[in-house]
Amino acid sequence: MDEINDVEEVLRQLRVSEEEKRYTELENKRLQDENEKLKKELNRMKLPPLLIGSVEDIVDERRIVIRSSTGPSFLVYTSEHIPREKLTVGARVALNKATLSVISVIPEAYDPTVVASEISEKPNVTYSDIGGLEEQIKEIREMVELPLLNPEIFKRVGVDPPTGVLLVGSPGTGKTLLAKAVANNTNATFIRVVASELVRKYIGEGARLVRELFDLARKKAPSIIFIDEMDAIGSRRIDSSTSGDREVQRTLMQLLAEIDGFEPLGNIKLVAASNRPDTLDEALMRPGRFDRIIEIPLPDSKGRAQILKIHSKKMNLKDVDLKKVADITEGFSGADLKAVTVEAGMFAIREGNDFVSRKDMINAVEKIKLQKNRSAKQGNNLEMFV
Ligand SMILES: Nc1ncnc2c1ncn2[C@@H]1O[C@H](COP(=O)(O)OP(=O)(O)OP(=O)(O)O)[C@@H](O)[C@H]1O
Numbered sequence: 001m002d003e004i005n006d007v008e009e010v011l012r013q014l015r016v017s018e019e020e021k022r023y024t025e026l027e028n029k030r031l032q033d034e035n036e037k038l039k040k041e042l043n044r045m046k047l048p049p050l051l052i053g054s055v056e057d058i059v060d061e062r063r064i065v066i067r068s069s070t071g072p073s074f075l076v077y078t079s080e081h082i083p084r085e086k087l088t089v090g091a092r093v094a095l096n097k098a099t100l101s102v103i104s105v106i107p108e109a110y111d112p113t114v115v116a117s118e119i120s121e122k123p124n125v126t127y128s129d130i131g132g133l134e135e136q137i138k139e140i141r142e143m144v145e146l147p148l149l150n151p152e153i154f155k156r157v158g159v160d161p162p163t164g165v166l167l168v169g170s171p172g173t174g175k176t177l178l179a180k181a182v183a184n185n186t187n188a189t190f191i192r193v194v195a196s197e198l199v200r201k202y203i204g205e206g207a208r209l210v211r212e213l214f215d216l217a218r219k220k221a222p223s224i225i226f227i228d229e230m231d232a233i234g235s236r237r238i239d240s241s242t243s244g245d246r247e248v249q250r251t252l253m254q255l256l257a258e259i260d261g262f263e264p265l266g267n268i269k270l271v272a273a274s275n276r277p278d279t280l281d282e283a284l285m286r287p288g289r290f291d292r293i294i295e296i297p298l299p300d301s302k303g304r305a306q307i308l309k310i311h312s313k314k315m316n317l318k319d320v321d322l323k324k325v326a327d328i329t330e331g332f333s334g335a336d337l338k339a340v341t342v343e344a345g346m347f348a349i350r351e352g353n354d355f356v357s358r359k360d361m362i363n364a365v366e367k368i369k370l371q372k373n374r375s376a377k378q379g380n381n382l383e384m385f386v
């Protein structure tokens with residue numbers, strides 16, 4: 001009997017140690033894997049940093065021309081592991097620091113400035129929020145919206161729709177407003193940049209931003225690129241020596257290159273706005289570029305009445321004839337007229353009224369007139385200095 005018990009005990013112990021052996025083996029395998037992973041991680045960390053460049057030209061199966069982010073171009077070899085179809089001109093690639101051979105292709109990424117410039121939420125400005133400017137609204141719709149919506153019309157007639165439209169007019173006349181209304185009304189991707197933001201960044205960035213902007217526009221076509229305050233980059237090229245000026249010029253050159261680049265812009269329309277058209281480089285206005293100019297004039301009396309009406313829509317007016325207010329605001333811009341309505345409201349509040357009277361309006365007109373004169377005088381004084 002005892003013998004049988006002994007045998008069973010031995011068998012049991014054998015099973016236990018077998019269990020244990022399996023467990024240790026598993027544990028061993030796990031630790032080996034872990035070790036392997038950490039070793040790889042360590043190796044990765046020891047790797048020298050990779051340079052970033054972009055593909056400029058494809059020479060043959062194995063060789064391509066790349067431009068490194070520091071400037072010069074190089075003829076380099078690519079790894080066999082990189083799928084050829086990914087290596088297209090313009091692709092961003094990571095390069096070995098010593099040999100500059102291509103290690104991998106980096107997914108496209110746009111600068112945050114560029115990404116943010118795509119207007120996803122439509123501005124709440126519509127054409128009915130614009131006073132006067134009927135003719136100008138019609139023109140911009142014909143030149144920008146129509147070719148995107150109905151390109152066949154232009155094909156049938158055999159004319160090329162304009163590539164770019166330039167809105168010019170004094171400050172506060174509604175250029176930005178008009179562009180916002182276009183954005184609101186179109187189904188095309190609307191990309192808006194303020195030119196000064198393009199050059200605000202580091203040297204060399206402006207040109208890159210312009211390139212990425214057009215890239216984005218091409219990818220999301222049909223699209224409209226709106227460049228506000230164009231004078232910041234579009235000023236006439238002069239011999240200048242400061243690096244800031246050179247940066248501005250590089251950005252302008254890139255813009256021109258993109259506009260008449262090899263691929264026709266087709267379903268991308270350009271709209272730019274400037275209040276100093278006299279300073280703009282003529283090259284911008286050549287055929288095929290911003291060759292249509294829409295002048296945004298100061299509003300006439302009828303336009304002024306309309307603008308006043310728009311901005312006093314929610315106001316409680318008493319005995320106010322907006323036509324008469326329009327008559328005494330010759331030379332006022334849309335922005336000035338908006339200021340008049342706001343000031344009139346302030347006068348009413350100061351007097352403790354819950355309506356705006358004729359007197360409030362007249363006082364407001366006087367106040368804005370004074371302000372305008374003062375700033376005009378300051379402008380003159382400044383001119384004496386320059
Ligand atoms: N025609 C207009 N109808 C209604 N409101 C207008 C009009 N023009 C200007 N405004 C008012 O003035 C404000 C400023 O106009 P906007 O920003 O469009 O001027 P701008 O022409 O772009 O000036 P700038 O050259 O200084 O950029 C608008 O937000 C709007 O409230």
Ligand SMILES: [Mg+2]
Nearest residue numbers: 175176228273
């Ligand atoms: Mg503007």
